[in-house]
Amino acid sequence: MTNHSSTGDLAIDVKGLVKRFGDKTAVDGVDIQMPEGEVWGFLGPNGSGKTTTIRLICGLLQPSEGEGRCLGYDIASEAAQIKRATGYMTQKFSFWGDLTIRENLEFVARLYRMLNQRARVDETLETLGLTKRQHQLAGALSGGWKQRLALAAVTMHQPRLLLLDEPTAGVDPQARRDFWDEIHRLTSDGMTVLVSTHYMDEAERCDRIVYLANGRVMVRGRVTDVLEESGLITFRAEGDGVRRLAGALKGKPGVEHVAYFGAALHVSGTDRVALEKSVNEASSPDVEWREARVSLEDAFIALMARAGEDARLHA
Amino acid sequence: MSRGGNINAGVLDRITAIFVKETVQMRRDRLTFGMMFGLPIIQLILFGFAINMDPKNLPTAIHVEEQTPITRTLVQALETSGYYDIVREIDDPRETAALLASGEVTFVVIIPSGFTERLIRGDRPQLLIEADASDPAAASNAIASAEMILNRALRHDLKGPLASLAQGPGPFELVVHSRYNPERITQYNIVPGLLGVILTMTLVMITGMAMTREAERGTLENLLAMPAHPIEVMIGKIGPYVMVGAAQTAVVLLAALVIFKTPFAGALWLLILGVTIFVVANLAIGFTFSTIARSQMQAMQLTFFFFLPSLLLSGFMFPFRGMPGWAQTLGEVLPLTHFLRIVRGVMLKGAGFSDLDMEFVALFAFTAFAIVLAMARYRRTLD
Numbered sequence: 001m002t003n004h005s006s007t008g009d010l011a012i013d014v015k016g017l018v019k020r021f022g023d024k025t026a027v028d029g030v031d032i033q034m035p036e037g038e039v040w041g042f043l044g045p046n047g048s049g050k051t052t053t054i055r056l057i058c059g060l061l062q063p064s065e066g067e068g069r070c071l072g073y074d075i076a077s078e079a080a081q082i083k084r085a086t087g088y089m090t091q092k093f094s095f096w097g098d099l100t101i102r103e104n105l106e107f108v109a110r111l112y113r114m115l116n117q118r119a120r121v122d123e124t125l126e127t128l129g130l131t132k133r134q135h136q137l138a139g140a141l142s143g144g145w146k147q148r149l150a151l152a153a154v155t156m157h158q159p160r161l162l163l164l165d166e167p168t169a170g171v172d173p174q175a176r177r178d179f180w181d182e183i184h185r186l187t188s189d190g191m192t193v194l195v196s197t198h199y200m201d202e203a204e205r206c207d208r209i210v211y212l213a214n215g216r217v218m219v220r221g222r223v224t225d226v227l228e229e230s231g232l233i234t235f236r237a238e239g240d241g242v243r244r245l246a247g248a249l250k251g252k253p254g255v256e257h258v259a260y261f262g263a264a265l266h267v268s269g270t271d272r273v274a275l276e277k278s279v280n281e282a283s284s285p286d287v288e289w290r291e292a293r294v295s296l297e298d299a300f301i302a303l304m305a306r307a308g309e310d311a312r313l314h315a
Numbered sequence: 316m317s318r319g320g321n322i323n324a325g326v327l328d329r330i331t332a333i334f335v336k337e338t339v340q341m342r343r344d345r346l347t348f349g350m351m352f353g354l355p356i357i358q359l360i361l362f363g364f365a366i367n368m369d370p371k372n373l374p375t376a377i378h379v380e381e382q383t384p385i386t387r388t389l390v391q392a393l394e395t396s397g398y399y400d401i402v403r404e405i406d407d408p409r410e411t412a413a414l415l416a417s418g419e420v421t422f423v424v425i426i427p428s429g430f431t432e433r434l435i436r437g438d439r440p441q442l443l444i445e446a447d448a449s450d451p452a453a454a455s456n457a458i459a460s461a462e463m464i465l466n467r468a469l470r471h472d473l474k475g476p477l478a479s480l481a482q483g484p485g486p487f488e489l490v491v492h493s494r495y496n497p498e499r500i501t502q503y504n505i506v507p508g509l510l511g512v513i514l515t516m517t518l519v520m521i522t523g524m525a526m527t528r529e530a531e532r533g534t535l536e537n538l539l540a541m542p543a544h545p546i547e548v549m550i551g552k553i554g555p556y557v558m559v560g561a562a563q564t565a566v567v568l569l570a571a572l573v574i575f576k577t578p579f580a581g582a583l584w585l586l587i588l589g590v591t592i593f594v595v596a597n598l599a600i601g602f603t604f605s606t607i608a609r610s611q612m613q614a615m616q617l618t619f620f621f622f623l624p625s626l627l628l629s630g631f632m633f634p635f636r637g638m639p640g641w642a643q644t645l646g647e648v649l650p651l652t653h654f655l656r657i658v659r660g661v662m663l664k665g666a667g668f669s670d671l672d673m674e675f676v677a678l679f680a681f682t683a684f685a686i687v688l689a690m691a692r693y694r695r696t697l698d
Contacts, residue, residue, distance in 0.1 A: 058540060060536065060539055080544075083540060083542040086540075088537075090536050090537055092533045094533045094535075094537035097532070108541070111541050
């Protein structure tokens with residue numbers, strides 16, 4: 001492949017992407033330069049433009065403004081080439097529920113004109129562990145299995161770029177872990193992956209993250225960079241009294257953000273002195289405090305709050 | 316807090332809640348809402364104005380071998396009766412077969428030379444009406460009233476010395492030659508037509524729903540993300556239903572021949588050619604509908620919207636020539652109209668390609684238009 005020489009090693013190279021639906025702007029000037037071979041996480045609240053951006057990148061939508069290349073192909077005019085070289089897994093299960101697992105895979109194998117289709121389908125079924133269930137209707141699979149089938153189906157033609165739109169939404173933790181093992185296996189073979197997610201633990205598995213809000217990129221970089229950029233300090237409270245603390249701490253000097261993590265309470269802020277003072281004042285004997293690692297979630301929520309608005313209101 | 320108390324209380328409130336929700340949903344589905352008002356209006360217009368059980372102005376060719384006051388009176392009487400619309404005069408009676416086979420005229424009236432002389436002599440000469448009786452409903456009233464019309468007209472001319480001719484069995488003998496369906500069996504006309512109706516109904520609906528289903532279930536996005544060109548999707552989607560159409564054709568034809576003993580006068584290959592073009596036309600319409608409809612329900616409504624005029628204006632249920640001009644023009648646009656002429660022409664009249672060439676051209680043009688429209692409307696993106 002030499003046709004992506006113009007963009008160097010960038011799998012995705014888009015500038016100033018804008019997509020409007022009527023008078024609503026879903027994507028508002030997004031730039032992404034993503035090198036080949038990496039795993040990038042795409043984060044942001046519902047309605048922040050993640051799905052629309054992914055659809056623009058793989059040629060399913062025409063941009064209202066802006067331009068870009070995906071694997072060296074123009075996203076506006078070379079959608080056909082992009083479709084051949086990418087795998088796109090939709091947010092909602094979009095394989096055919098009234099076809100069997102095998103029939104779905106056979107359809108994909110035929111459509112991409114794969115060599116040795118029968119063998120490829122057998123192989124994929126084997127890898128998936130679905131050989132015994134290959135004649136069941138895909139619609140009868142559980143959520144986690146549906147996602148694994150979809151992932152197998154969109155990677156069967158060995159795309160160079162994989163676009164995954166919230167692949168693990170509504171999937172149980174074990175299935176989520178299996179799913180990510182599969183993603184890492186694929187990237188070890190050189191595949192580039194852009195995955196959108198709401199899960200912070202998944203974001204932390206990515207080389208870089210891009211955080212979208214209101215159709216704009218708010219933060220991007222390594223997870224550590226994002227944490228640093230937030231400038232947050234977090235204290236963690238554990239003990240029987242934490243429920244009473246939450247209300248008391250909200251709005252106190254230095255406290256930017258109070259949230260539960262399981263049974264523990266996280267209190268974050270950027271001003272260490274003011275934060276410590278507020279924590280000490282509110283504390284009680286049945287609560288144990290310690291400084292905690294800033295979580296990505298805290299960082300995002302703080303960044304969002306600083307941006308001054310909640311994108312979901314515009315969804 | 317909901318108001319507590321007796322569990323059976325508030326029946327009306329709950330009915331109201333559902334009533335309001337349903338009304339809002341009904342109004343939001345614009346197409347359905349439009350159908351609810353559009354269909355009754357269309358039905359009123361079609362049934363009220365377009366359909367005529369006593370067809371008049373049937374196209375007629377005449378071949379008159381002598382010009383005398385008597386023959387002029389007879390021709391004029393046919394014209395003024397309203398049943399016969401004389402559109403052509405032919406010089407050679409051998410043209411009769413082709414004119415009737417192509418459906419260009421319903422009747423050919425032939426008055427032979429020496430008619431007047433023999434009439435005056437009291438020889439009761441023959442006046443011949445060659446009728447296309449493939450559709451008994453269209454021709455029967457005109458045929459039934461022909462004798463009365465002609466005799467009444469002659470009564471004015473048969474005065475003085477000729478007055479005696481007006482008495483007795485009539486001054487001439489009317490011979491009606493009912494071609495194609497001499498016993499005027501309605502089924503002969505209906506059953507071949509039914510083939511077109513069945514194909515229209517099922518094929519438009521099936522393709523309309525097959526594509527809409529992809530959008531409704533969310534699989535369209537997946538299909539669009541894969542490397543398939545629209546024309547490839549269309550041909551691939553339509554293909555299986557072409558086979559369905561072929562099976563339906565075989566069943567209907569077999570039933571027509573075995574159960575209804577419908578004659579099959581023409582060439583099978585010509586019929587197969589017509590069926591093939593017609594099937595593709597219907598599938599392309601269905602595909603177009605599926606690009607307009609947002610749900611399978613809407614696709615079904617659009618099918619009905621198309622099916623109703625096809626049924627009423629094509630000449631299937633009611634004689635085509637009996638409809639007013641505007642309705643005939645509308646009917647000419649529908650593929651079923653042309654297909655009916657082909658299937659009836661081939662089966663009942665034994666018409667050849669040269670008799671039906673214009674119908675094939677019309678059907679082909681419609682098909683090409685429908686395919687182009689379907690392609691233009693098919694979305695390659697999710698925009």
